[in-house]
Amino acid sequence: MHASVNPSLHTFRLDSRLMAFTAAAMYGGAGLVGAVEAIIPGDPPIAMVPVAGAAVITVMLLLLGPRLPRWLLAPLGPLGVVLIANSLAATPGAGDGAVLYMWPVLWTTFFYGRRGAIVVLLCVGVAHGLALLSLPPSSSYPGRWVDVMASGSVVAAVVLMLLHRNRLLIDQLADDARTDALTGVFNRRGFDERARIELARARRDRDAIAVVTFDIDFFKRVNDEWGHQIGDMVLARLGAILKAEARDLDVVARFGGEEFVVLLPSCDSACAEVFATRIRAVLAAQDPGALPTVRVSAGVTASIAPEDLNTLLRAADAAMYEAKRAGRDRTVVVEHEAPPRHEEPGRLLAARLS
Numbered sequence: 001m002h003a004s005v006n007p008s009l010h011t012f013r014l015d016s017r018l019m020a021f022t023a024a025a026m027y028g029g030a031g032l033v034g035a036v037e038a039i040i041p042g043d044p045p046i047a048m049v050p051v052a053g054a055a056v057i058t059v060m061l062l063l064l065g066p067r068l069p070r071w072l073l074a075p076l077g078p079l080g081v082v083l084i085a086n087s088l089a090a091t092p093g094a095g096d097g098a099v100l101y102m103w104p105v106l107w108t109t110f111f112y113g114r115r116g117a118i119v120v121l122l123c124v125g126v127a128h129g130l131a132l133l134s135l136p137p138s139s140s141y142p143g144r145w146v147d148v149m150a151s152g153s154v155v156a157a158v159v160l161m162l163l164h165r166n167r168l169l170i171d172q173l174a175d176d177a178r179t180d181a182l183t184g185v186f187n188r189r190g191f192d193e194r195a196r197i198e199l200a201r202a203r204r205d206r207d208a209i210a211v212v213t214f215d216i217d218f219f220k221r222v223n224d225e226w227g228h229q230i231g232d233m234v235l236a237r238l239g240a241i242l243k244a245e246a247r248d249l250d251v252v253a254r255f256g257g258e259e260f261v262v263l264l265p266s267c268d269s270a271c272a273e274v275f276a277t278r279i280r281a282v283l284a285a286q287d288p289g290a291l292p293t294v295r296v297s298a299g300v301t302a303s304i305a306p307e308d309l310n311t312l313l314r315a316a317d318a319a320m321y322e323a324k325r326a327g328r329d330r331t332v333v334v335e336h337e338a339p340p341r342h343e344e345p346g347r348l349l350a351a352r353l354s
Contacts, residue, residue, distance in 0.1 A: 013111050016073065020065025023076045026103045028058040030080070033100070034087065047090030050083040077108030077116065078123040085127035089134045098128065098148045105152045109159040117156040124152050180254040182232055183239025191253035191261065195309050198251065198265045203305045210264040210272035210302035213316040214238070214279065217295045217328040219258040226292055234291055241282055245275070261313070269302040269333050276300050276331045297323035298331040 012018065031054035038046040057079070065073070084100045091097065101124050108120040128148050132140040178190030186194065202209040216222070216238065223231040235258065242252045242260060251263035264272050276298035283296060299320030306312055315334045323332040 014070065016068060016070055017066040019070065019073050019111050020061050020068060023073065023107060024058050024061035024065060026080065026107055027054045027061065027076075030084070030100055030103065031055045031058060047087050050087040050090075053083055054080075074108075074112060074116070077104040077112075077120045080104035080107075081120065081123045081127050085131040088128070089131040098144065099151075101128065101148055101152055102155050105155050106159060109156045110163070113163070114160060117160060121149070121152055121156060125149055180239070183236050183254050183260075185239045185243060185260070186251060186253035188253065188255055191251055191255075191263070192309070194251045195263050198249075198263060199306060199309055202265065203307070206305045207266055208268040208302055208304045209306060209312070210267040210269060210300065211312045211316040212262045212264065212272050212276045213299040213313075213320040214242070214260040214262070214276070214296045215298075215320055215324070216258040217297055217324075219294070222292050222294060230291060234288075234294055237288070237291060238283065238294075238296070241279060241286070245279055245282060261316070264302075267302065269300055269335055272300045272302055273331060273333050280329070280331065295329040297328050299323060300331060300333040301335075 031051050034046050034048075034051035034054070037043050038048065038051070057076075061076075081101060081104050084097065084104075088097050105117070105120050105124065109117040112119075125145075129145055132145055134140075178186055178193065180187045198209060201207070216234065219231065219234070222234055235254070238260060239252070239254060242262060246252050246262060247264075249265050251265075253261050253263075255261050262275070264275060267275070280296055280298065283294070288294075297320055299316045299318065299322070301312055301315040301319060303312060319332040319334040322334075323330050326332065
């Protein structure tokens with residue numbers, strides 16, 4: 001049932017425009033930091049080559065970045081690591097410029113996930129190690145390397161955990177947006193999305209597909225005499241029966257009020273009629289307990305490789321209303337481009353289950 005929500009986090013992370021502009025901010029920020037440090041009195045001299053390189057990359061990203069493919073943007077993280085390491089190697093003393101490694105680690109982990117995190121952390125480990133080896137022994141003690149790698153690993157781990165948590169939340173929101181909260185079956189939005197997939201498959205395979213519409217008889221009387229809370233429990237009970245009796249590939253939905261619709265892939269009108277009659281039989285046979293006894297009217301239609309879902313829905317709905325007019329508690333079948341026919345309660349059940 002999971003589906004993406006637009007704009008989803010996955011789509012967000014694949015946005016080349018966003019990737020380019022955030023990378024430009026990262027490089028521009030690093031270049032600005034370097035330029036400011038170069039003019040602060042008393043600070044050690046700053047290597048200007050990495051600063052100039054960051055400025056050039058920033059301009060290129062702003063001009064060309066949004067048009068670049070995602071794979072071409074991937075080296076921006078490791079390239080940033082190299083520039084930072086070069087700057088550290090050219091700066092005497094034990095400065096705190098290594099904190100800038102966290103920027104490419106965060107950027108790469110967010111946009112490229114676990115694999116990106118592993119690659120950029122390996123780059124940090126190698127580049128920072130080489131930078132420390134180029135410094136005097138007093139400035140290249142092993143703890144500096146350990147501090148950077150531990151910090152970078154924590155940043156990557158936190159980003160990955162947040163991404164995973166956000167993915168779970170988005171999946172939950174997607175489920176909630178497509179599910180009827182009262183009955184646990186699909187709502188109209190969820191039904192339409194699944195139905196489009198099944199109709200495309202039926203057209204591709206030239207297969208039959210059926211729709212059955214159920215409506216609880218005299219449901220207003222239930223609400224008036226028993227109250228809306230009991231009415232909600234009756235709806236939930238019918239939803240549970242439909243889910244239990246449907247196949248895994250069937251699409252069960254509540255369309256609002258007391259009307260339910262079931263889409264039956266690879267099922268003709270006879271197959272769907274058996275399903276509708278079985279639902280009515282199960283509903284009649286179950287002991288409702290403290291709930292009122294209810295019955296349903298059902299409308300059935302089917303078609304081979306239909307082009308339009310709404311045509312099937314209208315036909316099934318018309319068949320269901322014909323069942324209402326014929327006395328309720330029965331199934332009416334509308335064959336494709338054929339007049340409706342209806343059966344009395346019990347006769348179809350005996351015929352289909354005998």
